[in-house]
Amino acid sequence: MVPEINLLPQFERHKSSKLLVIISAIVIGLLLAFLCFQFFTLKKDIKSLESEETQLVEERDLLSAEVSTIDNGDQGTHSSSVAFVESVSYPVSPLVDEIYSLIESNSYLRSYQFGEAGILLSVDFETMNEISSFIERLLNSAYFSDIKVETLSTFEPAGGQEQTKEEVDEVNFDVQWRYSATIQLDINQSYLSEGGTR
Secondary structure (H helix, E strand, O other), rough: OOOOOOOOOOOHHHHHHHHHHHEEEEEEEEHHHHHHHHHHHHHHHHHHHHHHHHHHHHHHHHHHHHHHHHHHHOOHHHHHHHHHHHHHHOOHHHHHHHHHHHOOOOOEEEEEEEOOEEEEEEEEEEHHHHHHHHHHHHHOOOOOOEEEEEEEEEEEEOOOOOOHHHHHHHHOOOOEEEEEEEEEEOOOOOOHOOOOOO
16 A cells, blocks of 8 residues: 655645735725725715705805895886986987087097997097097087097008908008097086087
8 A cells, every 4th residue: 555645734735825814804904994984085075065055055045035035026117217217318419419510520430339427439530630639629528527538449441352361461551540449428417408508
């Protein structure tokens, strides 16, 4: 009979299995630590989001209550609306006539907008001297209490013909640049309410 000889020692097999168990325990421990960290972080985020949600819900309720009070509030009667319009209305024909009488013939009134207490003009001029003389005439007019030049810019008038790229790059000395001004006129309400005299 042949004796059984085991050349591998017994403790080597146990050592490798112990190492595997230790590594597995470390990995599981790290995984549990990561999950615990995530749990507490998310729990804190949920609390802050819940408090923010509560605050936003209260703000929404407050704003909806304001909207409902505005909607249900006094809308005004027809007579109060007419009284309001009459209090802020003024005759515009004398003002437009006055502006056209003060503007020079070679200037161009692009637009005008009437506001509650004034007029916003957009006017094109050929020279800076025309702008200053127009503003001086406006200041001397009894219809207007204050004049402010909001913007002043230059532009090249369109010749009515399409230009090629080479013509656009060339400097044309025959064309005189024009000036565009935006002017705010404050209306002299007392003079206008008296009917205005020229």
